[in-house]
Amino acid sequence: MLYREAGQFKSTYGQDQQIFPILQDRVAVAALLVVAFVVVPLIGNQYWFSAILTPFLVFSLAALGLNILTGYAGQLSLGTAAFMAVGAFMAYNAVLRIPHMPILGAFVIGGLCAAAVGIVFGLPSLRIKGLYLAVATLACQFFVLWAINRVGWFSNYSSSGVITAQRIEILGYPIEHSRDKYLLTLVIVAMMALAAKNLMRSETGRAFMAIRDMDVAASVIGIPMMKTKLLAFAISSFYCGVAGALYAYCYLGTVEPEAFTLDLSFRVLFMIIIGGVGSILGSFLGAGFITLFPIFLNVLSRTAEATLGIEMSHAVVSNAEAMIFGGLIIFFLIVEPAGLARLWQIAKEKLRLWPFPH
C-alpha cells in the first residue's frame, strides 16, 4: 500500500543509477540514519552503547569485509580474525611508536597493514579455489596469532600479551564516553559501508562478481585475474583491519591475541552466511543476529524465569540457550539458504504487489 513505486518516473541516468531508486527506500534509510546518529545518542544508555550497539557495528564491519571477499569475489577465507588482529595490534603500535599520531590515521595504518597481510595470504588464491583456499587462509589465521604471541614487539613486550588501547582524542576532543565511541564507530562504519556499496556497483565490483561467477570466463573477457583477486583480498582485509582496530579502541579497550582465534573467523563467516552472501545489508543483519541474539535469548530466559516463577538450574538454562541458538541457525538456513537479506528482499517484493499477489 505504502510501498509502491507507481508514479516515480526516472528521467535521467543519475536517477536511474541511484543506490536507492525507490523514494520509500530513501526515506527509510534517511530515517534510519537520523535515528542512529541523533535519536539513539540522545536516548541510549551506557549499556546499549558499549554492550550492544558498538559490538554490533564493529562486527558488521568485519562481516562486510569478509562479504566483499567471499560474497562478491567468491574467495572463501577463514583468516578474518587474523586480519582483525593485525588491524588492532598495528593501530596500537602506530599510536605507541609514532609521535602525535592521530587516531584515525592509526586506524588507517592498521587497515593498511592488514591489507598487506591479506595480499600475501591471498597469493594462493591465484592457484587454488573454494574449500582448498579456505584451508590456505587458515594458515594465515594461525601464523598471525603465532607471530603476535611470540614476537614481543607487537604487544610492546607486555608480559601477558595483552595490550590496552591508548586514550583516543580527535582534534583535541577526548573520546571517552561510550556514546562518543559509539558515534565514532558509527561514522566510520557508515562511511565504509557506503564506500563498499558504491565499490560493488563500480567496474571493480563487477570484475569481482565476474570472477566469482566463473573465473575462466572472466579472464577470457579480459579481467586481470591476479590484480583483481589480490585487490579483493586487500580491500577485504582493510575492512577487517579497521574493524579490529575499532574492536580494540572503541569496544573492549584491551586486546589479547586470544580474542582473535579461529572461533571468531567462523563467527564472522556464519554472520555472512546467515545474513546473506553477497549483500551489504546481509552483513549487518548477520552481525546483528550472531552478536545480539544470544544476549536476547539470555535476557528472555531470565525474564521468563522471573515472571513465570519457574525455578530452573542456571546451567540448564545456559546450555539450552546455546541449543536454541544453534537450532535457529539451522532453521533459518533451511527456510532461506540465501540468508536474511534475501528474506528482506522477498518481503519487499511482496509488499510491492500487496494486496494482489499473483
Place this chain on the structure above:
Amino acid sequence: MKRTAWALAAFSIIGAGYTATASAQKEQFVPANFYWVGPYAPGGSGFGGGIIDYMQMINERDGGVNGVKLTWEKCETEYNNARGVECYERSKKHPPTGATVIHPLSTGITYSLIEKATADKIPIISMGYGRTSAADGRVFPYVFPLITTYWSQATVMIKYIAQKMGGYDKLKGKKIALVYHDSAYGKEPIPILTDLAKEHGYELTTLAVPHPGNEQQSQWLQIRQNKPDWVILWGWGVMNPTALKAAAKIGYPRDHIVGVWWSGAEEDVLPAGSAAKGFISAGFNAPGTDFPVMKDVLKYVYAKGKGEFEDKARIGSIYHTRGVVAGIVTVEAIRLAQEKFGKGKAITGEQMRWGIEHLNIDEKRLKELGAVGLMPPLKVSCLDHEGSGLVKFQQWDGTKWKVISDWMEPDRKLVREKVESDASQYAKEKGITPRNCSNDSM
C-alpha cells in the same frame, strides 16, 4: 487502539510493581557473572556456586549483613571477554544499589574491565587471577588481586621445588618446563620464572598449549625428549586432565608435576583417573566440609534445599570452598564499609572499595568466621592490594586432595619490585598519577 491501551496499562502496572518491590527492602546487589557452559564450566559453576551459597547462608543465618539482604543475579559470561563486558554493563546499574563489586573469574575479562570499572567506581576482586601488577594499589585503586597473585605463586612453586631438591643451590643446572595455557592467564608467570631462572641457574623451557587444551601430544613429546626435572602445569579447565593423561602416557612422574591453583581441583584430576595420582598443586584455600563455616552452609542452605549444587559430591570441593572464600572476603568488606559509612545501610561501589582496602581478616576473625585453615589471614592496604601472598601445596592421592605443606611465604621483595615496575609503566602509558598512600582516607 483499545488493545494498545490495555497493553500499555498492563505494562505500566508491571513496571510499577517491579520498581516498588525493588526499593521496598534494604538490599545489596552483588552480580554473579560466571559461566555454566563451555570447557571451563566446572571452574565457573563451582566458584560461582560457592560465593552464592555463602551469601545465601549469610541471608538465612544472619538475615543479611546488619539487616541488609544480599541479592545477586546470574549472568553467563562463557569465559569470553565480550560476553563478560556485556554482563558487566548489564549488572552495573542493577537496582537497587548497582553492582557492589565484580568477581570476573577470568584473567581476560579482568583486563577488559580494569579501566571501565575504575571509571564507574566499581571495585574488582580478582582473587587468585587477573593482572598481577594490580597489587600496586596506588596505580590500580579499584582492582584487588586478593590473597595471592600469579607471581607470588610462581616464586612459591620454585621455593617448593627447591625444598624438595634440598635447597636453592641444588636447582643449578636443573631443567624446569612450564606447560601453560596460551592466553594472558598462562603467560603471566613467564617473566618471574625467567628471572628466577637467572637467579638460581635452572633452565626454563616454556611450552604453550593452545585453547582449550585438549590436544597436547607434541608438548609432552618435547618433554619426553627434553626430560625436565620438574614440570610446572599452568592449566585451566579441560587442559589439566589432558596434561595428566599425556604425562602418564609418556611415563613422566606425576609427583614431579606442580600445578597452578587452577589445576588443583577435583574436576581437574577426576577425569584423568589413576593418571592423576601423585599430582601436586598449589592452592590458597583448603577443600572439605569440616570447617564451621562449611557446616553452616550445609545447615542453613543445603538443608533447606536452597543450595546451588544438585550434585552433592561437589559440596566442599576446591572450587566450591574457593567460592566460599570469595564470599567471605566480599561480605567482610561490605560489613567493614557499613561500619564506616552507616550500619544497616546499603553501600555504594566507592564505599565498598574503601571496605576492601581496609580488610583485615586476622587469625582471630578467621576463628569467628569459622574459616581457620580454609584461607590464609588477609590484610589489605592502599599500597598492597594482594593482602597475603601465602600459598599451600596439596597432593592428589587418587581419591582426595591432601594438604602437604603449611602456608608458604612468597619472595615478596622480587614480586613487589616487578609489580611496581609494571604498574608504573602502566601508569605512564595511561597518564595516571599514582595515589599517595600516606594520607589514606578515601
